[in-house]
Amino acid sequence: KQEVTQIPAALSVPEGENLVLNCSFTDSAIYNLQWFRQDPGKGLTSLLLIQSSQREQTSGRLNASLDKSSGRSTLYIAASQPGDSATYLCAVTHNTDKLIFGTGTRLQVFP
Amino acid sequence: EPEVTQTPSHQVTQMGQEVILRCVPISNHLYFYWYRQILGQKVEFLVSFYNNEISEKSEIFDDQFSVERPDGSNFTLKIRSTKLEDSAMYFCASSEDRARGGYTFGSGTRLTVV
Numbered sequence: 001k002q003e004v005t006q007i008p009a010a011l012s013v014p015e016g017e018n019l020v021l022n023c024s025f026t027d028s029a030i031y032n033l034q035w036f037r038q039d040p041g042k043g044l045t046s047l048l049l050i051q052s053s054q055r056e057q058t059s060g061r062l063n064a065s066l067d068k069s070s071g072r073s074t075l076y077i078a079a080s081q082p083g084d085s086a087t088y089l090c091a092v093t094h095n096t097d098k099l100i101f102g103t104g105t106r107l108q109v110f111p
Numbered sequence: 112e113p114e115v116t117q118t119p120s121h122q123v124t125q126m127g128q129e130v131i132l133r134c135v136p137i138s139n140h141l142y143f144y145w146y147r148q149i150l151g152q153k154v155e156f157l158v159s160f161y162n163n164e165i166s167e168k169s170e171i172f173d174d175q176f177s178v179e180r181p182d183g184s185n186f187t188l189k190i191r192s193t194k195l196e197d198s199a200m201y202f203c204a205s206s207e208d209r210a211r212g213g214y215t216f217g218s219g220t221r222l223t224v225v
Contacts, residue, residue, distance in 0.1 A: 034214065043117075043202060043218035044154070089154065096167055097142065097206070099214060101154040 002027045002094040004102035012108040015082060021075040021105045023090035028068050031093040035064050035075050038087045038104070047088075048075070080109045113137040117203050117217035124193055124224055132188040132220045134203030142206040143186045144214070145178065147171070147199040154202070160186065193224045 003026045013019060023033070032051045036044040048057045048064040050073070056065040063076040073090055087106045091099040116135040124130050136143050145157040158168045160178055177189045186205075190197055203217040 036216075041200075041221070044204075044216040046213070046215065049213050091154070096159075098144070098156040098159055098167055098169075099146070099154075099204075100156070103153055 002030075002092065002100050004090060004092055004100050006088075006090060006102040006105050008105060009103065010106040010108075012110065013080060015080060015109055015111050017080050017109075019077040019080055019107070021077070021088050021107070023073040023075070023102055025071045025073075025092050025100075027094060028071050029094065030068065031097070033064075033066055033073050033090060033092045034099070035062075035073075036089040036091065038089055040087075044089065077107075080107075082109050082111055084109050113215070115203055115205055115215050115217035117201075117220050119220060120218065121221045122223070124222070126195060126224055127192050130190050130193055130222065132190075132201050132203075132222070134186045134188070134217055135184050136186055136203065136205030137207070137215055138184070140205035140207045140215070142166075143178075143180070144204040144206070145188045146202045146204065146216075148202065148219075149196075149199045157188070157201075190222075193222075195224050198222060198224045 005024050007022050034049045035047040050057050050066045061078040066073045085108050087104045089104045091101045118133045143160040148154045156169050158172045159166045175191045179187050200219045200221050202219045204214045206214045
């Protein structure tokens with residue numbers, strides 16, 4: 001059974017720092033991996049989607065990498081800002097198109 | 112940018128009552144999903160829907176739950192007789208291409224069962 005874990009569970013950093021959020025999954029046979037952002041009490045905003053054949057994707061200050069064989073993905077946030085404060089979720093599709101979500105990393109960036 | 116729209120944003124209902132949560136997926140998307148998130152827990156898959164039928168459902172999605180696409184635009188989740196443990200945020204999502212992935216989520220309906 002596919003399990004997705006994210007570390008750290010929470011992170012509090014000063015503005016301007018570069019951050020790495022980690023996601024691991026137990027079964028490397030994934031179709032794709034997607035990173036989402038969730039603001040308190042709100043929906044999920046898709047940030048980056050990495051197909052299983054890809055190694056990384058970039059969007060602005062965000063870069064996500066995927067190492068399928070080791071069952072890991074990292075989300076790199078450059079020059080963090082207070083507006084980046086949110087919960088970051090990773091999710092994989094495994095042998096169907098349903099998303100299996102991780103536990104999330106709650107990020108707080110303070111001025 | 113196209114959005115998935117969910118209504119209502121918040122619904123309070125009494126235990127045992129029926130509720131219908133509504134979603135308008137993105138118009139050219141073919142695959143539709145419901146997920147839920149109990150407060151403080153992971154987002155969990157409920158059901159996927161394609162070509163007017165359920166393609167997959169989780170063990171959470173028991174006989175109390177049903178989904179429907181009553182017309183060309185709406186996608187609904189019905190809970191027949193709500194329980195306290197159904198209290199959660201319910202998210203609708205849609206996808207254009209199942210093979211490539213890329214899911215767009217709605218902003219959710221917070222269901223509170225009292």
